[in-house]
Amino acid sequence: MEHAESIIFEGKEYQITPVWSAKRRTLGITVKTDGTILLRIPLGYPLEDALSFAQSKAAWIAEHAERFRAREVPHRRYADGNEISFFGKTYTIRRSTGKTVRASFSGDELILSVPEDFSEAEAENACRTAVIFLFRREGTAVLKPFAEKYAKLCGVAVPPLRVRVQERKWGCCTPKNGIIINVKMMLAPQFAAEYLIVHEVAHLKYRNHQAEFWAEVKRLMPEYEKAEEMLKKDGWTWEF
Numbered sequence: 001m002e003h004a005e006s007i008i009f010e011g012k013e014y015q016i017t018p019v020w021s022a023k024r025r026t027l028g029i030t031v032k033t034d035g036t037i038l039l040r041i042p043l044g045y046p047l048e049d050a051l052s053f054a055q056s057k058a059a060w061i062a063e064h065a066e067r068f069r070a071r072e073v074p075h076r077r078y079a080d081g082n083e084i085s086f087f088g089k090t091y092t093i094r095r096s097t098g099k100t101v102r103a104s105f106s107g108d109e110l111i112l113s114v115p116e117d118f119s120e121a122e123a124e125n126a127c128r129t130a131v132i133f134l135f136r137r138e139g140t141a142v143l144k145p146f147a148e149k150y151a152k153l154c155g156v157a158v159p160p161l162r163v164r165v166q167e168r169k170w171g172c173c174t175p176k177n178g179i180i181i182n183v184k185m186m187l188a189p190q191f192a193a194e195y196l197i198v199h200e201v202a203h204l205k206y207r208n209h210q211a212e213f214w215a216e217v218k219r220l221m222p223e224y225e226k227a228e229e230m231l232k233k234d235g236w237t238w239e240f
Contacts, residue, residue: 005039005051009058014065016054018047023208027053029061033236035069037061074239078127084110086135087142088189095127103130105138128240132183136163139186139193146197147179150220156204170231171196173203187238188230195227 006013016029016037027050028040041050054061076084080095091110098113105111112130114123140163151158160178163186171181179200185193198221206213217224 005047005054007051007055007058007061009062012062014058014061016061018050020045025210029054029057031061031064031068033068033071035065037065068236071236074237076128076240078112078124078131084131085187086110086138087186087193088191101126101130103127103134105134110134132165132240135186136165136183139163139181139183142190143181143193143197146194147201150198150201151204153220154201154205154216156201159201159204170235171200173200173207177204179204184235184238184240187240188234192227192230195221195224198224 005018006015008014014037016039018039018041020041020043022043024040024042026042027045030038030040032038039050039054041047076082078093078095080093082093083090084093085091086105089108091105091108093112094106094109095112095114097116099115100113101115102113103110110131112127114126118126140161143163144161147161148158157177159173160176162178162180163183164180166172166180166182166184169180169182170185171179173179179197181193181196181200185196198217202213202216202220206216221227
């Protein structure tokens with residue numbers, strides 16, 4: 001059950017959405033990069049007490065919400081000469097006309113072709129779709145060895161790995177012990193994407209976010225907190 005509530009800070013109202021979970025043991029607050037505020041509550045915990053907790057954190061909530069709302073989400077253009085990153089390496093876009101829509105890497109360049117009769121809007125959309133498809137394919141090949149490496153270190157079966165378009169999650173586990181990674185992570189430095197693999201592999205062993213899970217993450221990747229900081233600080237910029 002989810003519905004809007006609110007808190008007040010310096011005379012300004014901030015809408016928050018309570019989210020109950022049977023898996024939670026403590027209260028938590030998440031301010032998403034679009035400014036949405038989630039109040040995470042253990043199942044059975046009184047809403048009034050949870051809202052009091054949120055109000056006590058009003059200054060922190062307001063600071064983060066305003067900062068995120070002031071951000072202008074990047075709108076990528078696939079024009080000739082522009083640049084795009086793939087796991088931290090910068091590629092220069094080379095766009096030309098051709099019979100079909102295509103995207104491929106060549107050296108330090110990302111080669112794009114679109115039919116000559118496409119409008120600019122059609123060409124941009126076609127390029128975006130082709131690049132996402134390319135990044136999904138090439139990204140899977142890059143990340144698969146990490147999944148194999150960390151599964152063995154963690155003592156779990158090597159999981160099937162898929163790279164998909166996901167709006168809300170950077171990564172997740174499937175009911176059949178597979179791993180799904182958001183294709184937007186291909187725009188991130190490789191260290192951050194590697195951390196996502198570590199995070200999800202650790203979930204194959206511990207299906208929670210409690211101390212034992214984080215201890216396993218730290219064992220597998222001692223500097224994982226640096227990657228967490230990248231996700232929080234720069235994740236909103238990783239857009240196609």
